[in-house]
Amino acid sequence: MLPDRLVNYSVAGTLVVPHFLAEHDHQWLRSLLEEHERFVGRPRRELDARLRDPLPCECPPGKLKLAIDVLTRLGRSRRNAAVIPPRRARALVFVEATRRPETGTAVLSKVATSLGVSVAELRDSLFADLPAEQLVSARGQSLSAVELALRSNLALVQRLLFHAAMLRITVEGNTRFLVRHAKWRGLICTLAERSGHEGASLEISGPFALFRNTRLYGRALGELIPLLGWCARFRLRADCVLDGRHVALELATGDPIFPASAPRQYDSRIEERFGREFRRLAPEWDLLREPEPIAADGTLIFPDFALQHRSDPARRWLLEIVGFWTPDYVAKKLASYRKARVPQLILCLDEARNCAEADIPPGVLVVKFRRRVDPLAVLRAIGSATQAVAH
């Protein structure tokens, strides 16, 4: 993670303003990348020495240091130019130097002869595995100035969030992806308020944050930032303590931050196929993949789909495809839905899981499937339920 001294920001009132690398920085970033490329295959210390001198074009020193650090981490390698493995060279040379009260050159010469290399080669091998002696790798070559800027901004924000204890995020789209990662990292996600169909308002913090302002979860909170790049819209506010001051960091859709790799749209092929077929067979319905999360007894549940009739907004059903089955699992899931007061729910159960009729709790619309969820069966089930209500 980026060291604190490389974090460029200013504070306006109680807001922390990160100094993002933007389009006007691309010119000097390109220069930096060119310099880096020139030193590929040479010891890192040579590149470091070059970068201590100014670049051919003007650049802000703070941002330059940040970009260099990010580039260095991307281009780090363990390759070195040692003729003799450094550890072996050290063992031989230093033990020999202890044994013989001769000059350093005589010792090096004796060891070099025994190894069949020159004194210079032996001398260069002695510490060739130190970070400064390792060879600059070519990984940075494939980077563009734009990507380096975005990666630098991500590193900057993640370091700022290292000082945060809680995030408030209003988010639309891919919420499940975000919440799943947060839970996997041991964070607690709560839905701050129902915000209709426009999205979810989440509060994310770690268990220990209840007792005091802790940095324990800063790293995990920072990991959520690149995931936000895949949300249709978001607005984030993080409470941080920087240099003893309580400040807030705000981010929103469009901020120039490097995104994570794309999340999978569907959890399974069954879901993907159902989505495709339903859209084709029921043009009068809108199929919404991953509708807004629902708060239920301190936890969040994510229905797989929402089915919304275009001409009748009251005809809105949530649909969950249950591929995994145990009576306990389904009972727990249904209890959550009941607590959340979700009235129109369709549960698609895999017949291969041997679910007995008696195990299915009453009052739930169940569509059984085998390998494929039939959209027509779902529409029929909705039709019968609607008629039953009308009667």
Next chain:
Amino acid sequence: MTDLPNGVGLAGAPGVLWDRRVRAYRAPASGYSALKRWLLAVGVRFEEISARPRSIKEAWSVVDLRAYQEAALSAWELAQRRGVIALPTGSGKTRLALAVMQRTQLSALCLVPTRVLLDQWSREVNAVYREAIGCYGDGVRRLAPITIATFEGAYRHMHEIGHRFDLLIVDEVHHFGGGLRDEALEMAIADARLGLTATPPRDTSAAACLSQLVGPTVFELTVGDLAGGFLASFDAITLYLDLSPEERSSYTNLSFIFKGVYTQFHRAVPGASWMDFSRHATRTPEGRRALIAWRQMRRVLSFTRAKRRAVRSLLERHRDSKVLVFTADNDTAYTIAREHLVMPLTCDISRQERADVLDRFRAGDLRTLVSARVLNEGLDVPDADVAVIVGGALGEREHVQRVGRLLRPGEGKRAVVYELVTRNTIEVGQARRRRQGLVTRSSGQL
């Protein structure tokens, strides 16, 4: 927890807060015993966290202690098995910890600052305990009634393992109390807690915080108390050196830039700490220039020409002794290593190679090691006779740890510590302050 008596609410329980996020009460694990006592007192029935498996009695060998170690152990027992024991380096703190584990038989989690110490503690425990031990750190996650963890491993995983131990032993406990990683101690239920250090914190707020987390200092001896008896005697020799004219000119210019800002700050905020200054300085361009000047001043002083000559002369003079050279930074350590062909021990050298190097040093195949920080703390360095302190940045604590490396007792042994101090520079004050740690403070505070 069942049938809460009428009128009793968990909101009144010690350390308990309502967590609206999960709609439940929550308390830090470190308050587990206090909460249990409170529940018993108000007559609430509750289910205990499942019993922690104790270490196996038959697997332990007897751990003998010296008289002062026995006294320290008694002091800890008298303090309800909570507290910090401060003993100088080389006086057997790890042995004391082993005795505590062996005598209490409690399931124990030992926290150590580094991966190197993780290995060292594992070896020491294995020498007296014939069952498998657990390890958390360095990519390993293995639980056992006796488990060793690095601070970082504990910080990251205490929420998973904090309920498994009744005894928490913290080596180099002075690293806690400042807020950094303190959560690791708060997320453990262990009621019995033992902190070990050679240098208990003098800062009152850190000491108070440490007292909350582990307990107060219950026993303390310094190098002065044990030198010549349980520790080797030593001579401390300070060599005052001059800067060359070019070095002096550069130093004076940098010092002028630094002092301008520093003096102004201290006039405005008397009694402020270095941290306060550094925080303040980063906010203004002049402040940042002052900090850069400070770093450059230190660089000028790190290995002056005079120090270079002195190191050469001292290494020649003590060619047949076991010598440790301590520097302020890794760059200086490598410079000395290259110039004198002596083995450096730095964070860049792998753990396995470091272990090999220490074995060779023990066997006499290597007689000089140069290091910036790796040798400072905890590492069981074979007996050395001479230390050359070329530079240091961490004050009294670092100095005590470094000198401690020489004090393993030996037949007729008298160690020598050389400090290289540059005249009329910040090093004079630094050297004076760091020596305070070696002065006898008090004997066996019980």
